[in-house]
Amino acid sequence: MIEGFTSPSWTEMLDAVMIRNRAAREERDAKTGEIRVAVPTRKPWWHIPPVTWIVHSPAERITVLDPLGALVWEMCDGKNTVEKIIDVFAEKYGLTFHESRVSVTQYLKRLISRGALAVAL
Amino acid sequence: MQEWIWRDVRIEVPADWEMLQFSREREKGRCAFADRRQFRLELSWRQVKGAPDFPRMMSDYKSRLESRGELQDAQTFTQAGWHGLAGKQKNLEVSRFGNYFDGDKLLVEIVFLWPDKRDVSLEKNVLQSCRYSVSEKGFRICKAFGLVCRIPETFEFSACHVQPALASMIFTGPRKPAQIKFQRLGMVPQWMKHPLADWLRAQVPKDVRNLNMESEKQNGHEVVSVTGKYAPKGLLLPKGLYSARAWICPTDGRLYHAENICRPGEDFSVCPLDCCGGAL
Numbered sequence: 001m002i003e004g005f006t007s008p009s010w011t012e013m014l015d016a017v018m019i020r021n022r023a024a025r026e027e028r029d030a031k032t033g034e035i036r037v038a039v040p041t042r043k044p045w046w047h048i049p050p051v052t053w054i055v056h057s058p059a060e061r062i063t064v065l066d067p068l069g070a071l072v073w074e075m076c077d078g079k080n081t082v083e084k085i086i087d088v089f090a091e092k093y094g095l096t097f098h099e100s101r102v103s104v105t106q107y108l109k110r111l112i113s114r115g116a117l118a119v120a121l
Numbered sequence: 122m123q124e125w126i127w128r129d130v131r132i133e134v135p136a137d138w139e140m141l142q143f144s145r146e147r148e149k150g151r152c153a154f155a156d157r158r159q160f161r162l163e164l165s166w167r168q169v170k171g172a173p174d175f176p177r178m179m180s181d182y183k184s185r186l187e188s189r190g191e192l193q194d195a196q197t198f199t200q201a202g203w204h205g206l207a208g209k210q211k212n213l214e215v216s217r218f219g220n221y222f223d224g225d226k227l228l229v230e231i232v233f234l235w236p237d238k239r240d241v242s243l244e245k246n247v248l249q250s251c252r253y254s255v256s257e258k259g260f261r262i263c264k265a266f267g268l269v270c271r272i273p274e275t276f277e278f279s280a281c282h283v284q285p286a287l288a289s290m291i292f293t294g295p296r297k298p299a300q301i302k303f304q305r306l307g308m309v310p311q312w313m314k315h316p317l318a319d320w321l322r323a324q325v326p327k328d329v330r331n332l333n334m335e336s337e338k339q340n341g342h343e344v345v346s347v348t349g350k351y352a353p354k355g356l357l358l359p360k361g362l363y364s365a366r367a368w369i370c371p372t373d374g375r376l377y378h379a380e381n382i383c384r385p386g387e388d389f390s391v392c393p394l395d396c397c398g399g400a401l
Contacts, residue, residue: 011158068311083157093308094374097157098139099285 010101014083017120018076018108024116025060026073033067035074039115063114068093072107076117082108122246126254126264127152127164128278129225133250134162135243140265145278162247163232172221173228175204179219182206200241201248203231207239214239224253263290267375269395270303296384298351298361301392304378309369313376318345321367324378328353329363339401342368351382361385370396377401 027036038060047057065073071092075085082104090100111117122133125140128147134154138161144150151165179197183206186192192215195208203218214235221228231251233244254262260271263278266288272278273294280291286307293300313320318334325332329349336345344366351361365380379394393400 014158093286093311095286095307096139097137098141098155099307101157103285 012121013105014081015121016082017078017080018082019078019118019120020076021116021118033070035065035070037063037065037073037116061114063111063116069107072104073111122250124264126262128166129254129261130164130166130227130229131250131252131254132164132247134247138162143281145281159234159236161234165230167228168226169228171226172223175219179204179206201245203248216244218248222253224255227253267305268303271393272301276301297359298382299384299387300382302380303394306376306378309374309376317367317369321345321347321365324365324380325349325363340397340399341371342396342401344368344401359384368396368401372397
């Protein structure tokens, strides 16, 4: 049996709960169903004049979520487990559990890397 | 239970077990099924010269695993015609079974992982369902990832891509440019913004000319088809005939696509892909 066969990587993640960054601001586009999530950026220590006269850094990092991502984002309320989010996503888009798991976890990883979400195990 | 036919091995597993790992090789390979929490079954195969001496093989296997400390409380037995070895591995009950399929001189091993308790009844059902899938009228059957396809025996399984909402399998014939491709795509309303005929036309390789498109109703499915001449630029490149069909199944909402390039004179234009229990 290959490595990971007895203890696959995804099992622990299913029980995890996703928490939104409190500092994140969201804007909804009712027409397209998109959500814009703006996360404040932390300025590096060297980002002071005169550097700021030349290099401008944005105050917020914006992530635009399509309707699929918006569904995942809305379910990340600190209560729903990742497994629950996967089930809802699978049901809504007619996917199998593992098809949905791969899609949802990829989305969650992207949101975590952009500072919009945090994981609570 | 859900039936899978992979590399001519037919097996039925619980409907919520999905194939997450696979290899395409005919001579030696493996595939693994998982439920939502963990891997539950591993199926491996190897072509051998003849039937092995199973009692001796199982006893050697048992001794090897025990000496390495990989299996505790091991016991050998027979279940549904399969030679079994069960025991505990890292606090997990594991049962392994071996059998020989004479049809293709195939040595098959099935490993079950039991996270709670060994379910002998389920184990028996799975083992009873597992057998060599015989070709029908010169066509092999492949049943996996929601696709049920019939492929000429002489064709090789050359590629398989599985992603969320996309499964595709490519089989290549013994002589170029013969090739058959099957696809099943999901989440269709989310990405399909044009008529199906336009999508099908966009899938046609650039080397296909004289396109002829048709649309007809089959078993409640609106099937769009396209035919043409496969003529790549180049004096020595083999020419052929191109045909493809696509439909959106009203039952599961998935898009099915079958594409076939065959050599002139060969008739594989109707390489059936099943949908809703019947061939289309």
